[in-house]
Amino acid sequence: MIVITTHKNTDFDALASVMAMTLLEPEAVPIIPKSINPNIKAFLSIHKDIFQYQTPDQVDVDAVEELFVMDVNRWERLEGLQALRERDGLQITIWDHHMHAGNIDAQAIHQEEIGSTVTLLVRELKKERKVLTPMQATLFLTGLYEDTGNLTFSCTTAEDAYAAAWLIERKADLSIVNTFLKPAYGEKQKDILFKMIESANRTKLNGYKLSMSRVEIQGHVESLALVVRMYREILNVDAAFGIFSSNDGKRNIVIGRSNAATLNIGSIMKGLGGGGHPGAGSALLKSVSPDAVEELILNLVSGNQTSSIQISDIMSFPVATVDVGTTMQEIAAILRDKGCTGVPVLDNGKLAGIISRRDFRKIRKESNLKAPVKAYMSRDIITIAPGRSPMDASRLMVKHDVGRLPVVESGKVIGIVTRSDAMLYFYDQLPD
Ligand SMILES: [Mn+2]
Numbered sequence: 001m002i003v004i005t006t007h008k009n010t011d012f013d014a015l016a017s018v019m020a021m022t023l024l025e026p027e028a029v030p031i032i033p034k035s036i037n038p039n040i041k042a043f044l045s046i047h048k049d050i051f052q053y054q055t056p057d058q059v060d061v062d063a064v065e066e067l068f069v070m071d072v073n074r075w076e077r078l079e080g081l082q083a084l085r086e087r088d089g090l091q092i093t094i095w096d097h098h099m100h101a102g103n104i105d106a107q108a109i110h111q112e113e114i115g116s117t118v119t120l121l122v123r124e125l126k127k128e129r130k131v132l133t134p135m136q137a138t139l140f141l142t143g144l145y146e147d148t149g150n151l152t153f154s155c156t157t158a159e160d161a162y163a164a165a166w167l168i169e170r171k172a173d174l175s176i177v178n179t180f181l182k183p184a185y186g187e188k189q190k191d192i193l194f195k196m197i198e199s200a201n202r203t204k205l206n207g208y209k210l211s212m213s214r215v216e217i218q219g220h221v222e223s224l225a226l227v228v229r230m231y232r233e234i235l236n237v238d239a240a241f242g243i244f245s246s247n248d249g250k251r252n253i254v255i256g257r258s259n260a261a262t263l264n265i266g267s268i269m270k271g272l273g274g275g276g277h278p279g280a281g282s283a284l285l286k287s288v289s290p291d292a293v294e295e296l297i298l299n300l301v302s303g304n305q306t307s308s309i310q311i312s313d314i315m316s317f318p319v320a321t322v323d324v325g326t327t328m329q330e331i332a333a334i335l336r337d338k339g340c341t342g343v344p345v346l347d348n349g350k351l352a353g354i355i356s357r358r359d360f361r362k363i364r365k366e367s368n369l370k371a372p373v374k375a376y377m378s379r380d381i382i383t384i385a386p387g388r389s390p391m392d393a394s395r396l397m398v399k400h401d402v403g404r405l406p407v408v409e410s411g412k413v414i415g416i417v418t419r420s421d422a423m424l425y426f427y428d429q430l431p432d
Helices: 012-024 038-047 082-086 117-127 134-148 158-169 174-180 187-198 224-235 265-271 290-302 328-338 357-362 366-370 390-400 419-429
Strands: 002-006 029-031 066-070 091-096 108-111 201-205 208-216 239-245 251-258 275-277 280-286 342-347 350-356 404-409 412-418
Touching: 002 012, 012 029, 012 038, 012 066, 012 117, 012 134, 038 134, 038 174, 091 117, 117 134, 117 158, 134 158, 134 174, 187 208, 187 224, 201 290, 208 224, 208 290, 224 239, 224 251, 224 280, 239 290, 251 265, 251 290, 265 275, 265 280, 265 290, 328 342, 328 357, 328 366, 342 412, 350 357, 350 404, 390 404, 390 419, 412 419
Parallel strands: 002 029, 002 066, 066 091, 091 108, 208 239
Antiparallel strands: 201 208, 239 251, 251 280, 275 280, 342 350, 404 412
16 A cells, blocks of 8 residues: 655645645555644535545554655654554655655655745646646645745745746636635734733833833744734834733743834844844743843833944945046946946045946047046935934935945045945845
8 A cells, every 4th residue: 555644733735745646646545644733624624525535543554565755754743654664665755845854764755945845746747747626726826825925935936936826827716725824814813913902001212102012922823923013003103012921921022013214123133132124023032021021122222322233334445436537438447347336526535426337328429438527427416424224325325316325424435335235234134
């Protein structure tokens, strides 16, 4: 007998992978553990006739000669098949997208770093030109979307997106997919949001309107970040914090959201041992009382007069500058050599303008290249002080449609910050 199985607490990717494998191995018997996620239970209660399977207790384990293990590579996560662990001559094949080492000794391992296991199976189905029913396509897409967060998690690869497209072509029903994927904002989240609003503790600190709420939660609750975002929007404060504590008060998850450019949640969370980006972040504090957590946050906010990361931290320096007398031809060579798209122009050491590649569009004929830069440079220069924040720089660049800002201190250019510096900063700050 050939069997296909997957891990306990079966999720959609696991179920989808098992069912996809049955299309490739029609002789094999799919075995689904009895412990399955609630949304899988709901799905199977409706699709029982379409996706037939057995539970481990229905299987004659002694008769098993070949085993396919989907979405997992550890024995202890399988249900009721422990006897196979010591079986000699058992043929085992693993299909998995988790890259950590396992303890199932398989003859064939299909393990790749990809968004979902079912993506690997879709590749095979495609290759073998298998025909899918819309229900099969729907189940496979649900698995793919669950593990990739609808293709938004950072584990998502281009191949996951192609596989999703292929399944949609095969008439995967998106409204069914939506119905069965756990809604991010469900009853549990609504409950927490209401409790947060009820217990909101609003203060004004350093000119910022803040709100903080403490809620006791049991176990793991998903989408708390979404709840805190809604909470901030409803209370319309500059920054909002949710402190989610376990009932013994020993484990506190802090999630913050800010709408104020100068109040960097990422650096506040860093101060608590967590992280994030300017607008949002989180931290986990163990063995600290919720009172102490609240106190810590207030201290960090009051110490946060300016953004902790300043322009001087991300700017490039020394800056290549040119004199107003430099010819356009020389400028072209400098830009090419330095690999930059623009440089500040100085007149007697003072910032007089800025010349960028864009300005070369104004050149009509060859002889123009002999003219000095002051004829072509832009004179209304937008500068920034070294103590300002990366967010301020981005705002200025968008507002004035410029790609670089000279950083000026007491009338002198000490650096330059470009669009790509700002981009690098923000992308680096984004949590995985
Ligand atoms: Mn998976």
